[in-house]
Structures are given as C-alpha cells and as structure tokens.
Amino acid sequence: MELHDQGVSVLRRPSNERMLPMNDARDEPYVDHADPLPPYREPAGRWAEPYLTRYDDEDVWTCHVRRPLTTREELRGLLPTLVAGSEERLRELQRREDERAASLASPNDHGEPAD
Secondary structure, X not given: OEEEEOOEEEEOOOOXXXXXXXXXXXXXXXXXXXXXXXXXXXXXXXXXXXXXXXXXXEEEEEEEEOOOOOHHHHHOOXXXXXXXXXXXXXXXXXXXXXXXXXXXXXXXXXOOOOO
C-alpha cells in the first residue's frame, strides 16, 4: 500500500513480513569482507590428486605434478604428467618418478643417487 506524505510516495511492508538481509534472501552462504580467511596448508607430496578420464573408449588415470618442473628436472627427463591404465600402475609410476627426483636432489651432479 502507498502512503502520500508531503508529496512523496512511500511503500510500506505488511506488518507480518520481516526485513531480511540480502544474504538470507538467497540460499547461498554469505561471507562478509571482514571475515578472516580459513587457514590453508599446502598439500604434501609432489603429485596433485589423480583423476580418471576416458581416452579411446578406455579409462585412463592421469596425474600432474603440483609445481612446474625446474629446467634441471626437465633436462634430466622427469615427467610432469603420468598416465596409466590403472590406479595401481599410476602409483607405481609415481614412486618411480619420486625416486628419480630424489636422486636429482643429491649434491652429485651426475644424476647418480647420493651415498
């Protein structure tokens, strides 16, 4: 209903309807700009979460390294992405690549494992 007070139209809500904040009107969680960010901890390990895809009508497991390889790692033949037909085979390839990466982290610059 409209009221006219000194030439200005004012809309008044019915008394049984309460005013809701903008975030309550939607079914979405609301984060205020002053709320602190949740704590974040870097995931452990070299590998991101493996995922299953389809390639040529077959299931294929794929996994990428979390961070880009260094130039040294690329020159030594480490792989940034592993692809396997089963999750077990993918885990095996990850272990093998981790061993190769550990040997590169050694002070011996010949690509041999440190003693």
